[in-house]
Amino acid sequence: MLERYITIEGEGYAEIVEKKSRFIASVFPVESQEEADAILAKLRKKYWDATHNCFAYQIGERDEIQRFSDDGEPGGTAGKPILDVLKGHQIKNTLIVVTRYFGGTLLGTGGLVRAYGKGAKEGILAAGLVEKMRVCLFTLEMTYPLSGKVQYLLNDKAYVIRETQYTDVVRFIVEVEMGEEEAFTEWLIEKTNAEISIEKGDYDLIQRSVKC
Numbered sequence: 368m369l370e371r372y373i374t375i376e377g378e379g380y381a382e383i384v385e386k387k388s389r390f391i392a393s394v395f396p397v398e399s400q401e402e403a404d405a406i407l408a409k410l411r412k413k414y415w416d417a418t419h420n421c422f423a424y425q426i427g428e429r430d431e432i433q434r435f436s437d438d439g440e441p442g443g444t445a446g447k448p449i450l451d452v453l454k455g456h457q458i459k460n461t462l463i464v465v466t467r468y469f470g471g472t473l474l475g476t477g478g479l480v481r482a483y484g485k486g487a488k489e490g491i492l493a494a495g496l497v498e499k500m501r502v503c504l505f506t507l508e509m510t511y512p513l514s515g516k517v518q519y520l521l522n523d524k525a526y527v528i529r530e531t532q533y534t535d536v537v538r539f540i541v542e543v544e545m546g547e548e549e550a551f552t553e554w555l556i557e558k559t560n561a562e563i564s565i566e567k568g569d570y571d572l573i574q575r576s577v578k579c
Contacts, residue, residue: 369428370545371500373577374459379494385482387470391417392490395462397424400432403462410464418469421483423450424462430454440467444479452487456496456579463487488579496577501545501570504529507555508536508564520558526551545570 379394393410397403403424411420423435423446435446449463465486474482509517514537521528521541530540543551552565 369501371498372428372459373457373496373498375461375491376495376497376574376576379490379492381486381489381493383482383486383489384470385478385485386472386474388472388474388482389466389468389470390482390486391466391468392486392493393464393466394490394494395464397426397460397462400426400434403434406462407464410466414466416468417466419445419467420464421445421449421467422462422464423447423453423487425450425453425458426460428459430459440479440483441476444476445483448480448484449487452484452491456491458491458496461494463490465490492579496579497574498577499572499574501572502542503545503548503570504568505541505543505548505551506564506566506568507539507541508566509539509559509562511537513537513559513562514539517555517559517563520555540568542571542573 375394375396377396381392383390395406397406403426407422414420419438419440421436421438421440426432433450435450437445449465453461453463465483507517517539527542528539529542532538548567555563555565
């Protein structure tokens with residue numbers, strides 16, 4: 368189970384034109400090879416009149432499944448540049464299809480590599496990237512006088528306070544990245560002279576936007 372990984376936020380579509388050839392990028396989140404192949408089949412029907420439907424995808428925690436196709440373009444000029452976009456950003460569980468409508472002018476191998484790579488990048492920009500991270504939810508209970516100090520400590524270390532409750536005590540629900548649980552507990556006990564109650568809770572999968 369990965370503690371954190373990057374994937375797309377949702378589906379994305381983009382189009383570029385290079386020397387009158389249209390390159391249409393379609394980007395999808397996928398969890399299995401069967402799902403990717405089913406989407407490919409639908410796109411081939413949708414763009415049945417296209418010159419090429421080139422694609423790449425990688426799936427799995429360790430990118431165990433990687434596939435790409437030049438779909439008739441010269442070898443290494445389409446599928447691999449698309450896959451390189453996924454690998455370059457370490458994007459998991461994602462399918463990119465770049466459909467080409469030939470415009471009458473040959474682009475050459477270098478031009479094809481650039482066009483398919485650019486199309487894939489534009490598709491990723493349209494889909495958006497997110498980092499998914501597993502966190503443990505800790506419940507912290509403390510007195511009112513101590514709460515200001517604890518809040519400062521948490522903010523200073525960029526811990527996210529998901530929820531704050533005020534009763535006879537102050538209660539914070541805090542997100543702690545998976546793998547940091549023990550260090551977090553020891554750090555907070557030391558900083559508060561053990562004047563705080565710390566309860567480890569369930570794990571949750573969160574996501575945050577990532578710049579492409």
